[in-house]
Amino acid sequence: MESASLDRRAVLRMAAGLGLAAGVGGCETHGGVALPAPAERPVPNGLADAAVYVPGYEPGAGTANGLPLVANRRIARAIRDTGKPYRLLSRIGMDGSVRQALLPAHAHDVAIAPDRSVGVLCGFEAADQVAFDPLTLDLVASAPAFGAGWRGGGHAAYLDGGARVLISERAPRRARDGGPVEAHFGRITIRDADTLRVRESYSTHGIDPHEIVLIEDGRYLVAANYGSLPRDGEGSLAVPRHVVEASVAIVDMADGRLLDKRVTSTRDLELRHLAAGGLSRIFAIQARLGGPADLARAAAGDGLAEGVDITSEPGIAYLSAPTLKLAADDRPGAMTVHEMGSAADRALMRHGLSIVYDPVHDQAIATFPSAHAVMAFDGATGDTVSRLDGRGVGLRFPCGITFLPDGVHYAVTGYWENLYVFERGSHRLVRDLCLYPTFLGHSHVTAA
Template sequence: MNRRAFLLLTTAGTFGAALGVNKLMKLTSAATPCATILYSASDNPAGGHFLTRLDIASGTTDSQAVPFRGHGMLPLHDGRVILFGRRPGFECAVVNWSNGMQRIPATAGHHFDGHGCLSAQGDVLFTTENHFDAKRGVLGIRDSQTFQHLGEYDTFGLDPHEVQLMPDGKTLVVANGGIETHPDFGRRKLNLDTMQPSLVYIDAASGKKIDEYRLPDRYLSIRHLIATADGNVGVALQYEGDLYRQQPASLVAWQERGGDLQLLDISTADVARFSGYMADLAYDPQQHILAVSSPRGNHTSFWSTREHRFLHAHPLPEPSGIAFLADKQQFLVSDATGGIHTFPSTLQPASASLLHHYPDTLWDNHVVLS
């Protein structure tokens, strides 16, 4: 971060209070024991875009129209919810369920890349962004109340997609997808021959790189991640190689705190069903089960992080968002046909149960519990 950005943070009174912290906030990757509200981006059959709030118990929904297709979400402590833009996103939406919507514009030469997180005190918002002309991945830094842009950190890689705060409250973990894009070329991938995905740990107070990890297969784009309360990290991967010639060794990786980033074992026949594409993740810390959705493969998969291997998978139509209901020991999964399903968290194969169905709602990307 440059000197001007540092002075802005200091002047705003947020740098020391929000980034040099002792008190931890709830991690967005861990469901609260009695979560009752689900948030998700959604579409309707006419092509409208929304942020939808769902009461899990009653099934009632409330939707706010938004001007773009959303991706990740972040509930704020005051009840507002940020919906992050992607594909590419030149704005984010902050939804206040009683007062409508506020827009957060991207800074000049940047676009949002789908996700964000708060500092431990909740005063600072970090957003994954692409500084496209400079070919740099950055974390935008904003005041979480006013959304004033205060500065940025380098992510030490291209295409940062997801960022989460680690349980120490001091470290950010970033999934750099490694893919170069530019709005002038739409969603075209410009550097597949040289792409270098990485998982990077960054000091939240200074922007200094703490550690960086890469997988042996550079065609495995590191897209989504989950940080557990124990400091472990799960990673969902998307394969940019030629699936007709070769299947990837795996599409899910796991990193024990202080260890290496390792692919979880799976057979070639099993990995083929996921069509090279994994999306959202959720984790059961008691059973050590990682659940990962594959919308292109039309399956929800379950993996043992204790045994470092694939367990089983179950067909669903374009499963996208996934979360863990700790009080029920279940995984909740949304799909593109309007279904909300639950799976028991078990090492053995088990069928999904349909919890709710909304035929005019196409659930998208991710779900977040609150």
């Protein structure tokens, strides 16, 4: 539940030098350098009307026009009940324009229909999903989760050119207590894009589904299933996580049949995010949680001063966890898996967050905000082809990543602020296209 007051995490972020900005557009001066107003900003033709959408996690830590965001009538026009979750959605035009609105969802990711007619703000660990107008950010529809006690899985994908949207959803959380694991499997709901009315649903064949990706022209859906449950006799998740069955599942969209499934952990590694370019090109991010003492041991060799990890929760640390490459075919049980990158790379794979697949250059690109790292991997071998320490260019805590509509560039966003643009294939930073708005925290972004 959000409020206008600052929480502990927001105070820590401001103490780390990530100050709030009441306005992020227009012409401002930073260190004597004037930033161009949107009308003066040169933008390539392929990006003239492109925008990046960012769901901001902590609207209670922001103001606009001198007011808390929830009290700003323009930004909070869709909020009817301030006692329910809401998030700040920012539309960052590549021309430098900014449009923002609060929408009533505990959002994690955002998806835009291929024809840009509608978008969905994906609820996470909460009951509601919302659809919105991608240009105005006006609320179009709101709908509850699949059933009583069910929770949003945080991610979505569009089907049929945007007429329908698939949303990952999680079963009511409870300990296994000796029962069948199938009783905890989540579902994919197939909804009308404009009303979010459920038309059909399929099992994800795994516990707590999260990111979902369509492959092979929509024939199959690939789902990342966290796999964690409370320990027997308990009601909440533990640290480290009690992973019963983390997995990647491939579902036939014709009938919901499970084509293949690979269990990746039954101990403490959650399977969170993935990207895919086909059955032989599936890339999955794992996460391992520990406490401050675990992090101290892992970082004992790093003598440089470092600030608090603003992407984590108090008392929880993200430890290294290898990113995986999986390959399957149409034979059940044939999926293979191996860890990507070198040992040095894997040590930096802390809090792997966003991952995308570039079919033109056959590369997967991923962010690891707890290590300030962005890495690119060869699609065939899983070898690392590029590794960026974002601190060297001012990109701290890189979280969201998305391909821009021109087919030439991709954007990476810092947790609290700033949007950096890179060239696909070469991974060259394109400083002239970078923007520096404030998001108020996020995990994922999408461009349209």
